[in-house]
Amino acid sequence: MTTKTRVPAVEGWFTIDPESPALVGTRCRSCGTYAFPRETYFCKNPECTGREFDEVELSRRGKVWSFTNNCYQPPPPFVPRTDPFEPFAIAAVELAEERMVVLGQVADGYSIDDLAAGTEVELVLGTLYEDDDHEYVVWKWQPVAGKGA
Amino acid sequence: MGNEVAILGVGMHPWGKWGRNFVEYGIEASQAALGDAGVGWDDIGFVAGADTIRNGYPGFIAGSTFSQALGWKGNRVASCYAACASGAHAIGIARAQILAGLCDVALVVGADTTPKGFFAPVGGDRPDDPDWLRFRLLGATNPTYFALYARRRMEMFGATEADFAKVREKNGRHGLSNPNARYHKAFSVDDILGSAMVADPLRLLEICATSDGAAAIVLSSMDYARRRTTDPVQVAAISTVTPTYPESVIEMPNFATDSGAVAAAPPRPFRDAIAAAAYEEAGLGPDDLDLAEVYDLSSALELDWYENIGLCKEGEAERLLNDGETTIGGRIPVNPSGGLSCFGEAIPAQAIAQVCELTWHLRGQAGERQVEGARVGLTVNQGLFGHGSSVIVKR
Numbered sequence: 415m416t417t418k419t420r421v422p423a424v425e426g427w428f429t430i431d432p433e434s435p436a437l438v439g440t441r442c443r444s445c446g447t448y449a450f451p452r453e454t455y456f457c458k459n460p461e462c463t464g465r466e467f468d469e470v471e472l473s474r475r476g477k478v479w480s481f482t483n484n485c486y487q488p489p490p491p492f493v494p495r496t497d498p499f500e501p502f503a504i505a506a507v508e509l510a511e512e513r514m515v516v517l518g519q520v521a522d523g524y525s526i527d528d529l530a531a532g533t534e535v536e537l538v539l540g541t542l543y544e545d546d547d548h549e550y551v552v553w554k555w556q557p558v559a560g561k562g563a
Numbered sequence: 564m565g566n567e568v569a570i571l572g573v574g575m576h577p578w579g580k581w582g583r584n585f586v587e588y589g590i591e592a593s594q595a596a597l598g599d600a601g602v603g604w605d606d607i608g609f610v611a612g613a614d615t616i617r618n619g620y621p622g623f624i625a626g627s628t629f630s631q632a633l634g635w636k637g638n639r640v641a642s643c644y645a646a647c648a649s650g651a652h653a654i655g656i657a658r659a660q661i662l663a664g665l666c667d668v669a670l671v672v673g674a675d676t677t678p679k680g681f682f683a684p685v686g687g688d689r690p691d692d693p694d695w696l697r698f699r700l701l702g703a704t705n706p707t708y709f710a711l712y713a714r715r716r717m718e719m720f721g722a723t724e725a726d727f728a729k730v731r732e733k734n735g736r737h738g739l740s741n742p743n744a745r746y747h748k749a750f751s752v753d754d755i756l757g758s759a760m761v762a763d764p765l766r767l768l769e770i771c772a773t774s775d776g777a778a779a780i781v782l783s784s785m786d787y788a789r790r791r792t793t794d795p796v797q798v799a800a801i802s803t804v805t806p807t808y809p810e811s812v813i814e815m816p817n818f819a820t821d822s823g824a825v826a827a828a829p830p831r832p833f834r835d836a837i838a839a840a841a842y843e844e845a846g847l848g849p850d851d852l853d854l855a856e857v858y859d860l861s862s863a864l865e866l867d868w869y870e871n872i873g874l875c876k877e878g879e880a881e882r883l884l885n886d887g888e889t890t891i892g893g894r895i896p897v898n899p900s901g902g903l904s905c906f907g908e909a910i911p912a913q914a915i916a917q918v919c920e921l922t923w924h925l926r927g928q929a930g931e932r933q934v935e936g937a938r939v940g941l942t943v944n945q946g947l948f949g950h951g952s953s954v955i956v957k958r
Contacts, residue, residue, distance in 0.1 A: 424690065424700055447809075448822035451693075459826050460808050479813070480718065482710035483763035488702040489683035491695055504703060506711050506813050513823035515813050517701055526763055531718035542700065552700055 423542045423550040427451055429471065430551065435539045436471035437516065437553055443468060448512040472516070475558065476507040478533040479515050483526045493543035493550075505555045507535055521556035534558045566844070568661050569788030569795040570956065571668070571781040572600025573919040578745040578776035578906045582676070585618050588777035589629050589674035592912070596670065600781035601791065604633050607781070608666030611657040612642045613649035613673030613911035616685070625911065629672050639666070646946030647858065648803065649673060650778065650914030651954055655801040657782050667787045673911035674777035694816040694947075701818070706770050706861070708815045710762035713863030717764065720878040722866065724764050726885070728755035730862040731769050731904055733890055738901015740931035743916070745774050746905045755862075769862035774907030778915035780922075794958060796925045798918075799939075800844035802953040806833040815947050834871040837951035838943050842873075845955040849873035852895055853937040854924055856917040858944035859902040869897065872943055872953075891932060899924065899932045914952050917942035925958045 422430055428437050439450035442457045444464030450472060457464035487499035503520035520529070521538050529535075535555040542552040574595025576588040597604060612625025621628040626640030639660075645652040650673045657669035689695040697703040716722040732752050738744040750768055758768040788795040806814075807829035809821030814833075831839055842848050849872060857868035866880035874895055875883045883889055889897040900906070900920040903913070921940035923929040943953040 424696065427700075446825045448824055450819040458808060458821065461826065480711040480715040482707055482714055482765075483760075484702055484704070484707060485760050485762065488698055488704045491684070491688070491699040492702045493699070502702065504701060504707055504711075511824065513809075514820045515811070516819040517697075517703060517813060517817075519701060531715070 418544060418547060418549040420549050420551055423552045428553045430539060432539070434474060435537060435553065436474050437537065438469055439472045439512070440467035441470045448472070448514060450514065450516055473509040473511050474537045476509040476516070476535060478529050478531055478535060479506040479508045480531065481505040481520070481526055481529045495541065495543050503529070505529060505535065507555050518553050518555045521554040524557055524561065528557045528561050566662060567785055567797040567799060568658050569783050569785055569797055570918070570922050571602065571783045571788055571791070571795065572596040572598070573922045574599055574779050575743045575916055575919055576674070576777040577743045578774040578909060580745070581775045583775070585615055585622065585674040585676040585775070585777070586628060586632050588676070588775060589672050589779070590632050592674065592777035592779035593629060593633060593670060593672050596779035596781045602668060602781060605636065606668050607670045608638055609657060609660045609669040610638055610640045611653040611669060611671045612640065613653040613671070613915065614642050614644040615675045615911050616644065617678070618676060625673065645803070645950035645952070646948055647908070647910055647944050648914055648946030648950035648952035649911045650916070651801060651942070651944070651952030652803050652950065654780065654782070654798070654915065654918065654954060655803050658798060658801060661782060661784050668781060668783045670779060670781055671915060672777065672779040673915050675909040675911050676775045677773040677909065693818065697816045697818065704762070705815060706762035706765060708813070709770065709861035709864055710765045711813065712867060713764050713861060716863055716866060720881065722863070722881050724756060725752060726866070726881045727764065727769055727862040728752045729884055730859065730865045731755045733884070734859060734898050734902045734904035737891060737899050737932055738905025741901050741905065744901045744905040745907050765861050765863065771860050771903035772907035774909045776906070776909035776912050776916070778912040778919050780915055780918060796922050796956055796958050798954060799847065799957045800841040800953070800955040802837055802840035802844065802951055804836055804840045804951040805949045807836065814949070833949075833951065834867065834945060837945065837953045838872040838941065840951070841941065841953035841955050845957070847939060847955060847957070851939045852941055854896045854899055854921065854934040854940045856900060856902070856920050856940070856942045857897055859898060859904055860908070862904070865897065865902070868943060872941060891934060896934045899929065899934055914942065914944050914954075917944070918954050918956060921956045925956060
């Protein structure tokens with residue numbers, strides 16, 4: 415088995431630190447509001463006209479707001495990992511400090527049976543899809559307490 | 564008050580999967596609305612078209628496309644895109660022309676021809692487009708988002724899959740006799756719960772399909788209408804509001820909500836604010852409603868709308884449904900047309916079709932699905948990218 419190069423499926427949206435990966439968002443230098451994906455031009459807070467933003471790593475842990483299982487293969491540009499398609503779960507996760515909800519696939523090996531509103535999850539990196547030379551990775555949410563929690 | 568315009572005529576081309584050019588459907592709906600209004604194409608001073616994004620250039624410029632199809636005659640036009648809310652936004656544009664005194668009679672029309680299967684983003688590599696990226700990075704389809712809301716109801720309020728199936732069962736019954744609906748089949752709760760799981764907890768029969776169809780409305784000034792009829796159905800309010808920052812509910816096609824870290828929460832979440840703006844403009848409230856057409860993109864989403872438009876408090880929608888209050892014959896029938904369950908969505912036409920349905924009820928012309936004595940009705944829907952839409956009609 416050859417080793418494929420791990421590359422992010424999208425540039426600059428998350429760090430690929432193998433120990434503690436994190437989503438990369440921004441914080442407005444004027445008002446302090448967060449944004450994900452990164453704000454680059456003009457602050458979306460209507461009370462603010464900020465144009466300068468600091469890149470920040472978002473909280474790596476959050477609590478599940480809601481979740482679902484995708485039972486059918488989504489259309490392109492989704493790239494299926496397997497043929498036939500295998501269902502996968504998606505979670506919407508509330509980050510306490512940023513006070514925002516961020517979507518992500520649920521980590522390999524976990525299903526909606528491991529999730530409830532309020533379940534604590536942690537950001538990990540996982541395979542989105544592969545080609546002959548690369549493994550494309552993306553952020554995923556993994557239950558902190560493990561399976562069946 | 565004083566901002567009313569009259570609905571002189573309404574018309575639709577039946578929903579289905581007809582596979583013809585969307586312009587043909589638009590012509591049929593327009594002809595039906597003109598005939599219903601008793602006015603000729605020559606009387607129309609302004610055409611507002613709701614754009615389809617799927618039919619190339621002619622679709623993007625619906626006002627002139629339909630004008631050309633009906634025969635160029637030098638009228639003024641506008642075309643607008645507001646995703647699922649496009650139709651209501653087009654009605655709003657036409658109303659403004661009439662209220663400004665720039666025309667007496669306007670035609671609003673929307674039509675669509677749709678491909679099969681999941682909605683997919685426009686083709687090509689577009690890694691700067693969130694609507695492209697959500698498919699690539701998450702595999703998040705439209706039903707993914709509907710399912711997140713449905714599961715949230717289960718987690719917060721104890722809603723069950725059977726509750727969701729009962730919404731679908733009701734709407735299937737409502738739509739049975741609707742000649743403009745695509746599906747004329749009553750499904751039992753067991754049928755619905757036995758259909759394939761698509762996006763847990765939502766099943767195939769609970770997620771709206773995509774359809775071909777068209778709807779059109781002839782609007783006029785109240786003065787013009789009163790010269791022709793004594794008691795016209797009136798547009799009392801049109802809400803086309805956006806969300807207010809910070810929006811705290813995850814919305815298609817976004818990856819994240821706004822951040823509430825520094826900005827105060829808005830007085831109302833977006834879906835509540837859509838109807839609230841319409842009520843305020845009309846000087847009416849939920850207690851004044853006799854019926855409502857709400858956007859049941861999924862069975863569960865209809866329950867959210869009960870609360871968003873003020874029919875009941877948060878967490879009480881299942882009780883309202885199970886008590887039969889939202890069935891025809893109940894206190895406040897919802898989706899007497901059969902809703903998107905029976906229509907499938909023809910995006911630029913759908914918000915116009917909702918208003919057509921209310922108009923038939925207010926005139927007592929809705930046949931077997933008639934809501935008796937209807938005087939006030941509300942439509943509500945929400946389009947991708949922050950487009951609200953709610954129309955109140957009254958008599």
